[in-house]
Amino acid sequence: MARYVANRLAQAIMLLVIVSAIGFAILHLAPGGPLSQFAASAQMTQEDLDRVTRQLGLDRSLPIQYLDWFGRMLRGDWGHSYRDGEAVLSVISSHLGATLELMATATIIAVLLGGWIGVLGALRRYSLFDSLATVGAMIALSIPTFWFGLVTIYIFSVKLGWLPAGNRETVGDGSFLDLLHHLIAPALVLALVETAMWGRFMRSSMLEVINQDYIRTARAKGMPEWRILTVHALRNALLPMITVAGLQFPTLLGGALVAETVFTWPGMGRLFLDSIGYRDYPVVMGILMFSAIMVLIGSLLADILYAVVDPRIRVG
């Protein structure tokens, strides 16, 4: 087991090196630069621009810049934002809470609701409920999230006035109820796709399990149906869900980014978009690396957990 984990870790670190090189190359090879924003509106001359370019070290060759950045990153110095000079890690951590709040809420909704729909759909396969759930899930997966967000805002904020149109809290309020009030719309919008995903996966996993021999054996032995479902079927159907959760992570993060842009939610997605707009390379790189690390940890944990939970899997 330890060897397996070490092996996977080594792979993950190698992946991170490739990821960082790809990310760095994409950002720095593109036209434009962090200084463009000043050029148009501010009273900066070309001389000023050249000077700041030099001061930021942007006049060095790309491999040198990359190695410099990478070396610092290993030592925990992820650089400073070009926009306000703040350390990248602290910029990220100050936006992380909002994103996690959104993602966690949406996941809880999705797991509970999607799980329920999936199990019920599997048990009553081809029933009206199952058909509706299948069609509904497919439509939910096909609706553009941002458009759904816009429609939500139009109906619930503009027309009905029930929910705020964006942001995480009312200035000067920030009580639990206020936070909850702001959370509802973006969390539900994000949960829509997630619920559909979880429902579909749960359904197929459950279907696979209830057709297994041991379930039939249990039935033949006259075990009560509810016991079969909870003790045997559900537990075994939930196992593959661990992997799903791990692999779903990038999608979830991407979905959060979309929801954040529509609801001006002050999280990582918003930060990412703004930072790209400003060519704030250190922050953009920071977020790319951070999300890659999260994705890797997600799949790593999923694999390990799965191996631990399922005795049938032998890893060497």
Add this chain to the structure above:
Amino acid sequence: MTSAALSTVQLAPGHAAWRRFRRHRLALAGAVIILVLVLGSAFGPYLLPFDDTYIDIMKRFAPPLSGAHILGTDELGRDVLARLMMGARVSLSIGFVAMVIAMAVGIAVGAFAGFFGGVVGAVLMRLVDAMLCFPTIFLLLALAALIEPGFVTTTVLIAATAWMWVARVVEAQVRSLREREFAVAALAFGSSNLRIMFRELVPNAVAPIVVAATLNVAKAILLESYLSYLGYGIQPPAASLGNMLNNAQIYLTSAPWLAIAPGLAITLAVTSFNFLGDGLRDALDPRMNIP
């Protein structure tokens, strides 16, 4: 084995697949809707009395069903229906072309890595893994923000974020097929590597490829709409379903139909492709599992 016998052997599963597919009514509906969308966006604009870029500033924001404009007019007094058709044409084209590129790259990389394995295969698949570490949208935006937006760039960008899954699927298929007897047999007959790869192995992986391709179109349409919605996609005066939404956004309170029409069109198109993909999956290989 005679050639006649061979063809009957191949026909039988094809018939079964078609029967399974036909039973899948939603997939059939999806296919019909896609056909309607394609025909509508290809020929529809010629049936309308309005040009999609003709500006009539005096007739801004005419609501739907008021006068000659069936779906009303937009912020520059252009006919929304005409723009919707042209927008669908652009969005669907991007979806198809991006899919083709992603498929080509994905199949090539996957087949190569799966067939040769070893160091080349490992390096290629690690590259795939690395690319998959970025959440698609993060990668897409990072790329999009840096490149001049337009039809070609948008298409290539979307393809660039979509080929990795295909590569993975094809690699796995080819790797397992390679060990099977007919590949070994072909090798024994002295066929060249390339020939075996693309004449023997890849065709045998056609089922998952077709399904992945269909689902890929759906994904590409969604991504295009999001990119254009953020202003990084198709540029004016050309319409795409996404940039219509982008333009409509600030008029959401006063002219909501501008946002509703393209949004519904996107949902319709994407749902259709997803249903079609689902149906194809059931028909071609019921046990296949691609997310």
Add this chain to the structure above:
Amino acid sequence: MPGIEVDQGIWWQVFSPLWFIDPDGKFVPDLAREVPTIENGGLSADGLTWNIKLRSDVKWHDGTAFTAEDVKFSLELINNPDFRARSRVGHSLVKDIKVVAPDEVHWRMEAPYSPYMSILGSLTFIVPKHILEKVTDPNASPFHNAPVGTGPFRWGERVPGDHIQLNAHTGYHGKGPYVERVVFKYIPDPTVLYTQFRTGQVDYTGLQGILPNFVLEAKTLKGRKIFVSSTSSVEHIAPNLEFGALADRTVREALYLAINKQAIIDALNYGLPTQTESFVPQQAWSFQQGLPQHKYDPAKANTLLDAAGWVRGSGGVREKGGVKLEFTNSTTSGNAVREQTQQLLIQDWRAIGAAMRVNNMPAAVIWGDFWQQSKFNSVIVGVNFMLGSDPDVTPRFGSGAIPAKGGRGYNTYQYRNPEADRLLAEGAKQFDLAQRKTTYGTLQKLIRDDLAILPLFQGFIAEGVKEGLQGFRPNINMSINCWNIREWYWA
């Protein structure tokens, strides 16, 4: 790090300049006891020696006394080669800064430069020496996250990407402040900003203001007041004067005549902006009245082009001597109104045989080398040509200010006119207002005749204030209208 516009709203609350410019364009002393003039001896007659007398009752937020040393430190910091100052225009001329007394500082200018009054008055804030001198790297100091100033508000807290809170500084040396705290909320989406203003979640919508399409509705809201005010930015089409057909003045005049400006102003911008023909805002002392008025006259445009030998070729596009009358137009992608304007222009210009194509880019790309190094054909842009309230446009229109030709400045139009150069040099040396008015008036006529830019309208901003909040005074001489929150109060 050089700041962005958002920051200016904060700077005005936390820091103080030596003097500021009021809405009427007058200099009003702030940290200085009086505004230096030749009459009061603050300026020498040749404009080379500046003697500034300072207030002696000003304290930094941490209680330390403000002195002439801080002024000397601030100006030297801007000129420190290691400091990432945003701009050194004007500052680089300052030499030999001497602290004569705790409340008096003198310096010498390398050359007379009258716009420096305005630069000091609206763009330069004084920072505390006693804090920053201890810092090794002024660019990445913790000071940025907890600045100490002499302004009416002290730093409270900052939640990045969300808000910044400032609290009243009770020991403020000037008028006010009357409100206890100010929260600057970061709302990047103007639609959401408006919705929040409408529902009463924000008291004042600054910086971006209210989108034009909401203004009519906003004016009907109960308990809200809407102010539409001009800004010093001029929305214009920037031609690259070295590019193809655009280099021909006749072409520019024809294009200008073919623009349906009224449709742009009335329909796309809901009648909010005002027409202009100059790069100087109409409210400024230096504004030149009576410049030739634009008229929408496509027929005349066609006649002009016909007469100049631009003949219609294939596809209705004109050409002359192998040069086609076609070009691209760029602006920041995602700017809705500008994108609409472009599409209108395509149609307007097609009618006179000119083909324009849209080539928009994200902000970070377009304003980089593309704009700086004049790689564009034409651009729609809003530019504030003024240095504070000063009409010195040497960096915009001086022939030595073309970055694409190695010049220092941002004359990205590549405008070159010896007469303009002469007027610019003369204006910068003049300290007498009447003389300067004549000089810059002549310059405005020249730029209008050459059509170095095709002005669309003078910039505007619609800001909403909740009823009961008093003291809001738009100030065209400042980059931002919330410059005087210190004087705001709830009635």
